Amino acid sequence: MKRIYIFLLLIPFLSGCTDFLEPDQVNLVYNEVFWKSQNDAERALNGVYALYRGLMIDGNWYERGDVTTGFFNRGWNGGSSDALYRPGDFSSASTTQRSWGGLEGLSEWSDFYKVIAHANLVIKKIEDMPDDIFREGKKEQFLGEAYYLRALVYFNILRNWGHAPYISDAIESSTQVINDDLTPVLIGRTKDTDLSMKVLEDIEIAVQSLGYSLPGSSDWGIRASKGAAEALSGHANMWMYFLATRDNLNNPGQYLTKAVSSLESLRANGGYSLETYSDAGALSRLYKGQSSEAIFELNVSSDQNESYRIDHGGVVRLTSKVVSLDGDATKDRASSVNWVPMSQKALIYPDYDFEEREGDLRANLFFDAWHSHYNEPFSDVSSTSTDRTLVTWMKKYSMMTVDASRAWNEYSAYFAEANIPVFRYTDALLLLAEGYVKTGQEGNAIAIVNEIRSRAGLTPYSGDNLLHEVLQQRISELIGEGQIFYDMVRNNYFPNPQVMDNARYQQQGYYWPVSGNILVSNKMIAQTPYWNGKTSW
Incomplete structure (x- = not known):
C-alpha cells in the first residue's frame, strides 16, 4: 500500500x-x-x-x-x-x-x-x-x-x-x-488525519536527529536544523489539532500541547531574534537571506547559481515593479503585478493613518505607495487609476541583480536575489501566541503580541478578542509569505467572506x-x- x-x-x-x-x-x-x-x-x-x-x-x-x-x-x-x-x-x-x-x-x-x-x-x-x-x-x-x-x-x-x-x-x-x-x-x-499523523512521525525523527544551527554559520536558515523541525512541528501539530477538533477525535488537545512545547523549545534554544523595523535596511536584512529570524528559507542567489530570471516567472514577477533597463518608466510593470486595493488595506494594517501616512511601520516597510486610494487597477487607459506611482505593490522580494548576459531588448532581465521564507521567527512567535490563547495562557500570548506591536510602532494591545488580534498580527507580518490562508482555514476566520x-x-x-x-x-x-x-x- x-x-x-x-x-x-x-x-x-x-x-x-x-x-x-x-x-x-x-x-x-x-x-x-x-x-x-x-x-x-x-x-x-x-x-x-x-x-x-x-x-x-x-x-x-x-x-x-x-x-x-x-x-x-x-x-x-x-x-x-x-x-x-x-x-x-x-x-x-x-x-x-x-x-x-x-x-x-x-x-x-x-x-x-x-x-x-x-x-x-x-x-x-x-x-x-x-x-x-x-x-x-x-x-x-x-x-x-x-x-x-x-x-x-x-x-x-x-x-x-x-x-x-x-x-x-x-x-x-x-x-x-x-x-x-x-x-x-x-x-x-x-x-487527511492519517496523512497528518505520518507527517508528525517524520517530524519527530527530524527533531531527534538534528541539532540547532549556529547564528552566522554558512548553513544558518538554509538547511534543516532542530529549530526548523520544531517550527514545522508547531505548524503540523496546530493543523492536526484543527483536523482532530473538526472530526471529533479523541484528545485533540494533545496536539495543541505538543505545538506549544515545540515552539517554546525553539524560542528558548534556537538562537533566533527579531529584526528591528526602525531603519531602511530592515527589508534587505529579512529577505536577502539568513537574517536573525531565518528558521528555514530557500536559498536564492545568482552568485551561487541558485536564482531565476524574474521575467520568466516566480514570486518577483507576480509582486514587484522593476526599473526598466532601457530607462523607459512605462516598462516598470506597474500594470502587470498584484497590488492591494484601498478596500483591503484596513484589513491588513488597521492602525495605519492615511492622512499622516504613518502609524504601523510595516505598511511602508513591506509595501510601496500604501497611502494610495486606488480601488481599480492602474492602466494608461483607466478612467480612475492613471498614476503608475500609486500602485500599492509588495516590496518583500524586490531584491534583484541584472543579468549581464541579457539580450539588448530584454528590459526586465533581472535575477532574483531574495530568499523564499518557509518559517521565520516572527511566524513561530505568533503561532506560539495562538497556542497560548487556545490553552488558556493569555498572559503569555499578550506578551508576544505586544512585542510584535511595539516593533511595528504600535501601542500595547487593549482589545477584547485576543485570538483575532494574534491572527491580525500574523496577517500584518506574514502577508506574502505563504501562511495567511492556512491560518484562516485553521481558525475558520476569513476577513473577506467572499473567498470562503x-x-x-x-x-x-x-x-x-x-x-x-x-x-x-x-x-x-x-x-x-x-x-x-x-x-x-
Whole structure:
C-alpha cells in the first residue's frame, strides 16, 4: 500500500528539471555505484533541497497562501489569476469563472511527489549505508534533514489537498509500480488525519536527529536544523489539532500541547531574534537571506547559481515593479503585478493613518505607495487609476541583480536575489501566541503580541478578542509569505467572506481540486468532493 501509479511518480521523476536549477546530483540512476561515500550521500541530499527549491520557485506557495485571501488583486495586464480570490460561478457547465476549478495547473500535485520520490530514495539509501563511512554524527544529521524535507513536502500536500496518496517506499524498479499482469499499481487518497499523523512521525525523527544551527554559520536558515523541525512541528501539530477538533477525535488537545512545547523549545534554544523595523535596511536584512529570524528559507542567489530570471516567472514577477533597463518608466510593470486595493488595506494594517501616512511601520516597510486610494487597477487607459506611482505593490522580494548576459531588448532581465521564507521567527512567535490563547495562557500570548506591536510602532494591545488580534498580527507580518490562508482555514476566520462561505468550508472546499491528468491516469483517485462538477476539466 505504499506504492503509487507509475505516471504519478516515475514520469515526473525521470523528466527532471529543465532550467538552470537542475542539479546534477538528482541523477541517481546508477544506484550500484553511487552510494559509496559520505560525499555521495550529501550530494543526493542536496538534490532534495534543489528539487524542493525548484518546486517553489514559481510562486505557487504565494498564490495558494496569500492571493486566495482576497487581499491582493491582479493587475490590469498581468499578475495572479482572479479565480484565486473571486467567488466561483458554477451556474452552468459553460461558465468560465469557476474559481479554483478553473486553475488546473495549481491542482496538479505530481511535482510535489517528485520531491517525495527523491526524499524516499535518499532516506532508504543512507539508512543502508555503513555507519563507518560517515564522520561522527553525519549519517544521523543527513537522515534528519531528509526526514524533515519529506515531512515538509507532505505538509504542503496536506494543507493543499488534504486527502492525498501517501508513499514512503523508494521507487527503484518498475516491478514496484507494475503488477504481474502488467497493469499499473494504483493507490487512492489517504485520509487527511492519517496523512497528518505520518507527517508528525517524520517530524519527530527530524527533531531527534538534528541539532540547532549556529547564528552566522554558512548553513544558518538554509538547511534543516532542530529549530526548523520544531517550527514545522508547531505548524503540523496546530493543523492536526484543527483536523482532530473538526472530526471529533479523541484528545485533540494533545496536539495543541505538543505545538506549544515545540515552539517554546525553539524560542528558548534556537538562537533566533527579531529584526528591528526602525531603519531602511530592515527589508534587505529579512529577505536577502539568513537574517536573525531565518528558521528555514530557500536559498536564492545568482552568485551561487541558485536564482531565476524574474521575467520568466516566480514570486518577483507576480509582486514587484522593476526599473526598466532601457530607462523607459512605462516598462516598470506597474500594470502587470498584484497590488492591494484601498478596500483591503484596513484589513491588513488597521492602525495605519492615511492622512499622516504613518502609524504601523510595516505598511511602508513591506509595501510601496500604501497611502494610495486606488480601488481599480492602474492602466494608461483607466478612467480612475492613471498614476503608475500609486500602485500599492509588495516590496518583500524586490531584491534583484541584472543579468549581464541579457539580450539588448530584454528590459526586465533581472535575477532574483531574495530568499523564499518557509518559517521565520516572527511566524513561530505568533503561532506560539495562538497556542497560548487556545490553552488558556493569555498572559503569555499578550506578551508576544505586544512585542510584535511595539516593533511595528504600535501601542500595547487593549482589545477584547485576543485570538483575532494574534491572527491580525500574523496577517500584518506574514502577508506574502505563504501562511495567511492556512491560518484562516485553521481558525475558520476569513476577513473577506467572499473567498470562503460557510457551505464551502463545511464541505472542505478549502482543499484544492485534483487535476484532470491525475483523475484520468489513476481511477482510484476521486475528485475532492466539493469540486465535483465545479471544475473546467
